[in-house]
Amino acid sequence: MELAELTALLTPEGLRLVDEIGAIDTPADVAATVSRLRAAGLSPELVSAAVGQARLRTRARQKFGEFAERMLFTRAGLEQATRLAIGARHAGRFRDAGFARVADLGCGIGGDALAFAGIGLQVLAVDADEVTAALAAYNLAPFGDAAVVRHARAEEVSVDGVDAVWLDPARREAGHGATARVGAADWSPPLDWVFDLAGRLPAGIKLGPAFDRTRIPDGAEAQWISVDGSTIELVVWTGALARPGVRRAALVVRGGGAAELTASADAEDVAVRPLGAFVHEPEGAVIRARLIGEVARDLDAGMLAPGIAYLTSDAAVTSPFVQTFRVREQLPTDVKALSRALRERGIGTLEIKKRGVDVDPATLRTKLKLRGSEAATLILTRVGGTRLALLADRV
Incomplete structure (x- = not known):
């Protein structure tokens, strides 16, 4: 989404149009809707933005359920966003640790911040991309002053007054329109800065499941998460957010149930056995x-x-x-x-x-x-x- 499309979208006419379009499931639906709206005399920017949002809302139901119907997205932001059910589990860990104020540094379209604010935490949400930050502000608007959004680089934001931080480094390479992840040496915010902050404040750090294990800080809890057969992320927990004695965890979510396996270290494999039944x-x-x-x-x-x-x-x-x-x-x-x-x-x-x-x-x-x-x-x-x-x- 370009800034012109965002400007057209964030108007009463634009938002009303997205709601009126409703679900769009196929490319044929997209083409038919675009033709109909252009024939009605609507501007190309408004049509592109509204139809794009309707399509993204349809796709977002898998992650956000009914909440998707009042949210706005970018394609990359939706792909990278945490599922709401998993975000709620993350948020619960902050709450259970007794924290009330969380900084979400690298908030994207606001998926995790939505979960934090949804259970009553005060959230400072920050994203370096202007369009993405604007969409996060829209998505978090129902929470009023409980969720503050800033357009800034994570490294430039003061965390004075917050109890803990949530970080999502390795952001998209070229802003809100791209989905490629940056290289190991060029993460944003830089990993050295991320881990330094996580050593000073309790933190949850969302990483890809294939993240280099040798870079996980000593004393942190590393929790891998699978949902319905797909391994979606690694979260590194530090400080009071890391459970005592737990250094390795596997959380498996399938359907409506969840189970977790925890250990103090990597487990040794068992012996080889002949093929059984x-x-x-x-x-x-x-x-x-x-x-x-x-x-x-x-x-x-x-x-x-x-x-x-x-x-x-x-x-x-x-x-x-x-x-x-x-x-x-x-x-x-x-x-x-x-x-x-x-x-x-x-x-x-x-x-x-x-x-x-x-x-x-x-x-x-x-x-x-x-x-x-x-x-x-x-x-x-x-x-x-x-x-x-x-x-x-x-x-």
Whole structure:
């Protein structure tokens, strides 16, 4: 969104138009709506801004639910925003620690700040991009003086008077219109500054789940979070926001439930075990937190192969920390032989899982030429130097 579009949007006419457009689900809907509004004599800037917002609101329902209907977004801001349900968990940690005033440094479109203000915290929200800060101010307006938004660089803002800080470094590279993340040496705010501040004030630092673990400060709690099968973020907690004795945590949220695994350090992997009746795939947060061994010991399972995140056991298990598959049989790994075996079994719908092998599931699925009415999961991995193809069913 350019400044001209923002100016057109933040008017009674613009905001009313976004509400009137309602949900836009497809490119065809976009084209039809644009044509209709332009034919009605509306300006290109207003039409572009209003239709863009209607489309973003539709997409934002996944993260913000009904709140999306009164929010404004940029494409990059929505992609980078924390889901409201996860933001509420972050906010709860600040509240439970007894903090009342939080600075959100790098607030984006205000997703986390919305969660903070929503449970009664006083929020100072800051973003370096002018358009993004303006949208955050609009999104946080219902909270009145409880949420103050500033257009500024995080390093330039005084944190005197706040109890704790929330930081989201590695901001977009080129402002509100881009989605690429900056390189490790060029984060904004700079990581050295971020970690220095987090050493002086209790902090939550939102990072990508693949963040270099060697850069996590000593004494901090590192919490990886998975939502509905996707590992979405790492949060580094410092000071009173870090739980005593917890240095590694894996929070798994699926549907309406959540479960968390915590430990004082990385867990050692368990021993390798021959393939059993079941294969278990740990959630991404568990893998990133290096707590596979904790899960394996709890399930009485073994590693299927060294260094590969598949577990195996002979007993069925129920755990929020793994996806479990019942092994039907082992199939050949040669593509032609595998294709023939799957067709003989009537497999027309195939989920392909893989670890430790260089296979593109989309390309392989095309080569398999599947047909039939049955569904199954194909697990591709290796044990030592041997490739393994396992036909399985989700439990």
